[in-house]
Amino acid sequence: MKPKDVIVYNLEQALDTGGCPLCHCLVAATKRYLTNLLYEFVNDPRTRDQLRAAGGFCREHSWVLQRMGDPLAHSIIYADLIDAFCTELDQNSGGPRGGHSLLRPEKAEAQRICAVCREEAAMEDRYVDGFCDALRSGDFRAKYRQAGCLCHPHFRKVYDRVRIKEEQTFLAEVQNAYLSRLSSELKEFIRKSDYRYAHELPGTERDAWIRAVRFWVGPLDVEA
Ligand SMILES: [Zn+2]
Numbered sequence: 001m002k003p004k005d006v007i008v009y010n011l012e013q014a015l016d017t018g019g020c021p022l023c024h025c026l027v028a029a030t031k032r033y034l035t036n037l038l039y040e041f042v043n044d045p046r047t048r049d050q051l052r053a054a055g056g057f058c059r060e061h062s063w064v065l066q067r068m069g070d071p072l073a074h075s076i077i078y079a080d081l082i083d084a085f086c087t088e089l090d091q092n093s094g095g096p097r098g099g100h101s102l103l104r105p106e107k108a109e110a111q112r113i114c115a116v117c118r119e120e121a122a123m124e125d126r127y128v129d130g131f132c133d134a135l136r137s138g139d140f141r142a143k144y145r146q147a148g149c150l151c152h153p154h155f156r157k158v159y160d161r162v163r164i165k166e167e168q169t170f171l172a173e174v175q176n177a178y179l180s181r182l183s184s185e186l187k188e189f190i191r192k193s194d195y196r197y198a199h200e201l202p203g204t205e206r207d208a209w210i211r212a213v214r215f216w217v218g219p220l221d222v223e224a
Pocket residue numbers: 020021022023024150151152153154218
């Protein structure tokens with residue numbers, strides 16, 4: 001299968017899981033990327049050089065990686081980062097201020113590019129393209145219409161990228177149908193919060209508030 005076909009296939013499979021198919025595929029792809037990365041940290045000094053140059057990962061991905069475990073890879077990564085920082089501190093102490101990026105947080109932040117963030121952005125771009133391609137398949141559309149919707153951030157990206165009016169209309173229809181149901185469930189939750197209706201048994205609306213957050217911003221992180 002060509003890489004483009006693999007993406008469309010993955011998206012179609014993701015429709016079975018419920019939730020945003022793009023989020024589902026990207027979470028899985030990021031997890032695969034991180035698993036490979038952990039392996040490379042132990043075995044490939046060039047990967048560690050690149051990480052040292054970038055000053056580590058962003059906060060979110062540092063913790064995602066930490067929760068994946070692998071104490072050996074983490075020990076290698078952080079011994080490297082800490083030693084590089086200490087060397088720099090030694091070289092700078094007593095000299096003129098502001099000579100080096102690590103000691104100037106605002107400059108370091110501007111230069112810092114988390115490798116996982118960069119990879120995620122590139123993957124997201126490919127998957128958004130793949131979703132637009134998939135919309136040309138009748139089977140995919142039928143399944144998508146049944147399965148639900150895209151999260152808010154991915155809907156905006158896909159909606160902006162499709163160029164055919166009919167495809168935009170289809171996307172809007174599916175999104176509207178899903179959001180109408182979600183909005184009704186939220187309102188049902190609010191209604192039952194009123195003491196006059198508090199005796200009614202909870203229904204599907206009980207976790208609508210969590211689904212609303214997930215829809216609005218996407219899932220929590222790579223493990224979601
Ligand atoms: Zn999404």
